[in-house]
Amino acid sequence: MNFMTSHPMIESYFDALATQLADLPAAKRDEVIRELRAHVADRLEQIAVPTTDDCRSVLAAMGTPVEIARQYRLELVLSRSAWKISPWSLLRTLFRWTLTGIQGYVIFIVAMIGYTVGMCLYVTALLKPLFPHNVGFFWSEQGVNLAHFPDPPLGTEMLGPYYIPFAVFFGFLWTLGTTLTIRYIIRRFGKLKQKVAGMAVSA
Amino acid sequence: MVLLRKEPKSEPTEKWEAQLRKGCLELAILACLWEQRLYGLEILRALEQNSNLVLAEGTVYPILARLKEDGLLQSEWVEADAGHPRKYYWLTAQGRQRVVSMALFWNGFSANLNLLLKPVLNGKGRA
Numbered sequence: 546m547n548f549m550t551s552h553p554m555i556e557s558y559f560d561a562l563a564t565q566l567a568d569l570p571a572a573k574r575d576e577v578i579r580e581l582r583a584h585v586a587d588r589l590e591q592i593a594v595p596t597t598d599d600c601r602s603v604l605a606a607m608g609t610p611v612e613i614a615r616q617y618r619l620e621l622v623l624s625r626s627a628w629k630i631s632p633w634s635l636l637r638t639l640f641r642w643t644l645t646g647i648q649g650y651v652i653f654i655v656a657m658i659g660y661t662v663g664m665c666l667y668v669t670a671l672l673k674p675l676f677p678h679n680v681g682f683f684w685s686e687q688g689v690n691l692a693h694f695p696d697p698p699l700g701t702e703m704l705g706p707y708y709i710p711f712a713v714f715f716g717f718l719w720t721l722g723t724t725l726t727i728r729y730i731i732r733r734f735g736k737l738k739q740k741v742a743g744m745a746v747s748a
Numbered sequence: 749m750v751l752l753r754k755e756p757k758s759e760p761t762e763k764w765e766a767q768l769r770k771g772c773l774e775l776a777i778l779a780c781l782w783e784q785r786l787y788g789l790e791i792l793r794a795l796e797q798n799s800n801l802v803l804a805e806g807t808v809y810p811i812l813a814r815l816k817e818d819g820l821l822q823s824e825w826v827e828a829d830a831g832h833p834r835k836y837y838w839l840t841a842q843g844r845q846r847v848v849s850m851a852l853f854w855n856g857f858s859a860n861l862n863l864l865l866k867p868v869l870n871g872k873g874r875a
């Protein structure tokens with residue numbers, strides 16, 4: 546790694562690419578970036594004394610990080626298992642963003658709330674057979690209550706034993722919805738980062 | 749990479765060309781690897797010399813990744829004597845079979861299409 550291959554323009558390009566590929570498993574993402582870095586290094590090695598302009602044209606010939614990530618998505622669409630759907634991995638990615646500013650922090654909190662609601666629904670489904678009077682869909686003037694200990698919650702239990710499939714179904718729906726929302730935000734956020742990187746490249 | 753264009757082309761023509769390039773790129777990449785192991789930039793150079801299939805260099809790597817996922821290619825990082833390690837690709841037995849069948853299909857397909865295009869290229873039947 547010489548001065549040029551660690552040029553800030555190249556670093557911001559690969560940072561943007563890493564963000565675009567955030568939903569690829571870490572090992573695969575690192576492999577992609579390692580290979581494309583080797584390509585950039587090869588191209589720069591062909592030039593006796595590479596300048597910042599050479600860096601810019603080598604990166605321009607590669608295509609934008611958005612375009613490359615889009616191609617990876619298209620090409621690897623058949624092996625969808627390669628793409629992250631695990632809430633844990635997504636939360637880890639988001640947690641790294643919380644360090645980058647308020648935007649990342651807000652997204653992380655929203656994701657935490659989403660997964661917590663999903664998990665609560667699953668937990669209440671598990672508890673319903675053990676505590677049928679304390680857990681359920683209790684409707685009262687104060688609103689909906691799912692569980693209360695040691696006394697039962699206020700209101701009337703609406704679903705009885707049907708609460709279990711209800712909670713499992715909506716728990717799944719809530720978790721899936723949160724996951725898809727985060728993935729969407731990751732892409733949008735990534736584009737934002739790409740714009741910043743693009744400004745650095747054209748500066 | 750420079751794509752030479754003799755005359756400006758209409759949007760539908762460009763779209764058709766892009767689709768044709770994309771469709772042929774997979775065969776071209778597999779064909780490059782028929783005789784030897786190559787790393788990404790060497791594959792690009794071979795494509796540059798023999799075709800104008802590649803518009804953005806970075807787009808070759810996702811195709812290589814998919815061909816590997818499909819079991820047509822295998823890859824390995826190799827340390828260079830000087831410089832940095834490079835990821836070499838080579839055809840698997842399945843990949844060799846696939847490229848042969850693709851090449852045979854292409855041969856018949858292009859021969860038939862060339863016959864069909866002959867009068868067009870000779871300027872016959874011009875409106």
